[in-house]
Amino acid sequence: MQITALGDSALIVRLRDRFEDAPDETLNEILRTFRRLQEAAIPGVIELAPAYTTVAVFFDPLRMINDGAKPDGVIELLVQRIGEVLAGGRRRHKRGATHTAEIPVCYDLEFAMDLKRVAHHAQISPSEVVDLHRGAEYRVNCIGFTPGFPYLTGLPDKLATPRHTVPRKEIPAGSVAIGGAQAGIYPQKSPGGWNVIGRTPLRLFDPQRDPPALLQTGDQMRFRKITREEFESLNG
Amino acid sequence: MNVTVIRAGFLTTVQDLGRTGHRQFGVSSGGALDLHAMRIANLLVGNDETAAGLEITQRDVRLRFEDERIISWCGGVYKASVALRSIPAGHSTLVSAGDELSISGPQQGCRGWLAISGGIAVVPVLGSRSTDLRGNFGGLGGRALRDGDIVPLGKNSERTNVWIDNLRAERIAQWSAPQPWSQTATANPVLRVVRGAEWNGFNDVTLQRFASEAFAVSPDSDRMGVRLAGPELRRTDDVAEPGEAGQLFQERLRATSSELNRKSWTTQPIEPIGCPSGGKRLDLVSEAVAPGTIQVPPSGMPILLLGDCQTIGGYPKIAQVITVDLSVAAQLCAGDHVRFSEVSIADAHGLLLQRERELERFRIGLSLHDS
Known part of the structure; x- marks a missing residue:
């Protein structure tokens, strides 16, 4: 474990150097660390942000000083506290009943601007792309880019397709896409460089919902093919 | 009561001190890009520091008030005026029903923060009234203000009401925020x-x-x-x-x-x-x-x-x-x-600690005007 500063109000706890060597194991370790730090509720810590190999710890230096930290020793104190929390007895965290979320996707060409490009790159037919895509199990590694955007592992190797060198100015909300070896879903209309192969009618991010993101780091999921009619009825 | 946007300018958004606790869902902290200036402007109008105000970007903005409010602004080198009377940065200023505030410039810097007593009363989303332009939520419909928008305001605080009575004659208060807090733009920082x-x-x-x-x-x-x-x-x-x-x-x-x-x-x-x-x-x-x-x-x-x-x-x-x-x-x-x-x-x-201590002295100084 290595702890580095992200400015004067956050630390990054790095648990591993690489992610892709052991994605599941790394992700589980990140989630364990995230939950432990969350439960420890270290005074002065205001939020935590997990990502791949790290958990960022955002804190309020003024509150820590108010609580007795020496003004020139805030970082040392926080590093020590984090160390204590993570070194503590290896309590068993029950991994909440892992359910597999199902995301309905309409792969009609009207929504799938890049389906042919992905098929061409993989040298298979578009319908084979769809079958491979919906046949795989995915896991959410990280949420970022835009609110609720899930970065997914589990994409069949054959479907890995480079990003567009010139990103599109606008990708519609709900677009299901492939960027390199990763899969993802655009929760909002936004610019983007990934290959769009379908669209989900579900709202990936709703600020009125708690939690606001439909998918969260660590979740498992798969894609289910739906027709244009089902898309419309679910979209209502 | 409301404030009417006559000219929305280049990019004017509702902002407060931003969001915490939602980074894990990909939600930015957002808020006023100068959180300190937003706090100062709020304090100068008798608001809670966490109240929402307006962040003005670049060009000219024009607003019309429906009732008595205290306003204050901080940020770049703008020219602000009400009824041809110029309002310096960092000063509490009384405006009346029908008054129009115009903010033009800037000669230096590119953003200003305007606090209006009572605060902008939009519904908080994920714990904040700040506009998230990429997520399209918060603020006024998750977007920047447009010409003709009607922006809801909260009720003036008791403190503001006392100040309003005290400012009827002079309109612009004698007291002000320290200049480095209210005028933050420098040529080559x-x-x-x-x-x-x-x-x-x-x-x-x-x-x-x-x-x-x-x-x-x-x-x-x-x-x-x-x-x-x-x-x-x-x-x-x-x-x-x-x-x-x-x-x-x-x-x-x-x-x-x-x-x-x-x-x-x-x-x-x-x-x-x-x-x-x-x-x-x-x-x-x-x-x-x-x-x-x-x-x-x-x-x-x-x-x-x-x-x-x-x-x-x-x-x-x-x-x-x-x-x-x-x-x-x-x-x-x-x-x-x-x-x-x-x-x-x-x-x-x-x-940071030094600034916070100075801020505490500033708060105490302001409380001397409460009677």
Whole structure:
């Protein structure tokens, strides 16, 4: 474990150097660390942000000083506290009943601007792309880019397709896409460089919902093919 | 009661002190890009520091009030006036029903923060009234203000009501905020930074240049970040040809800086790499970034992130602007030149503590006007 500063109000706890060597194991370790730090509720810590190999710890230096930290020793104190929390007895965290979320996707060409490009790159037919895509199990590694955007592992190797060198100015909300070896879903209309192969009618991010993101780091999921009619009825 | 937007200007948004606790869902902290200025402006109108106000970007804004309010603004070098009477930055000012406030400029800097007593009374979303322009939520319908918008205001506080009575004659209060807090734009600022996580990954020449040379601010900057052009920043393990991307960037900067084309004031956010496959030399696994982070994309031209930045990024982080200097960073506009100077994290905390103590004295000073 290595702890580095992200400015004067956050630390990054790095648990591993690489992610892709052991994605599941790394992700589980990140989630364990995230939950432990969350439960420890270290005074002065205001939020935590997990990502791949790290958990960022955002804190309020003024509150820590108010609580007795020496003004020139805030970082040392926080590093020590984090160390204590993570070194503590290896309590068993029950991994909440892992359910597999199902995301309905309409792969009609009207929504799938890049389906042919992905098929061409993989040298298979578009319908084979769809079958491979919906046949795989995915896991959410990280949420970022835009609110609720899930970065997914589990994409069949054959479907890995480079990003567009010139990103599109606008990708519609709900677009299901492939960027390199990763899969993802655009929760909002936004610019983007990934290959769009379908669209989900579900709202990936709703600020009125708690939690606001439909998918969260660590979740498992798969894609289910739906027709244009089902898309419309679910979209209502 | 409301305030009517006669002219919304270039980009005027409802902002407060931003959101916490939602980074894990990819939600930026957002809020006023100069949180301190927003707090000061709020204090000057008798609001809670967490009340929502307006962030004005670049050009002219015109508002009409329906009832008596105290207003105050801080930020760049703007000209503000009500009924032809000019209102200096950092002063509590009484406005009456029918009064029009016009804010024009700026001659220096690019943003201003306006507090109105009672605060902007939009419904909080995820714990904040701030507008999230990428997520399209918060503020007024998740968007920037438009001409003709009717913006709801909350009730004046008891303190504000006392001040209103006291200000009927003079209109503009004698008291004011310290000038460095209310006028934050400087011509060629030096921003203090602490080392970023990948500091040691940059070569010696780069580190020397970063600490000594000036960087020009590109017009291609917005609430997410400030793009900078200057000496190319290269990592030790980077053997790429001296960047074509960097040259293109320089050319674009030259092409636009003469006319300060403000229409192009928008960056295109790109998905962070996430997790690179195949171990490309310059791609890092994405991890948290924050307002103040200076990241260096392969072009070698750094980007200084501001309040609406993405929650994660995959570019190496050379340095991070300290919290107290984010107020100055929020005023960087095309054509400005900025330098960086390294301080320790303990220094950064010391400066923050000092400002907070001064703020506490300022609060006490304001309370003397309550009777």
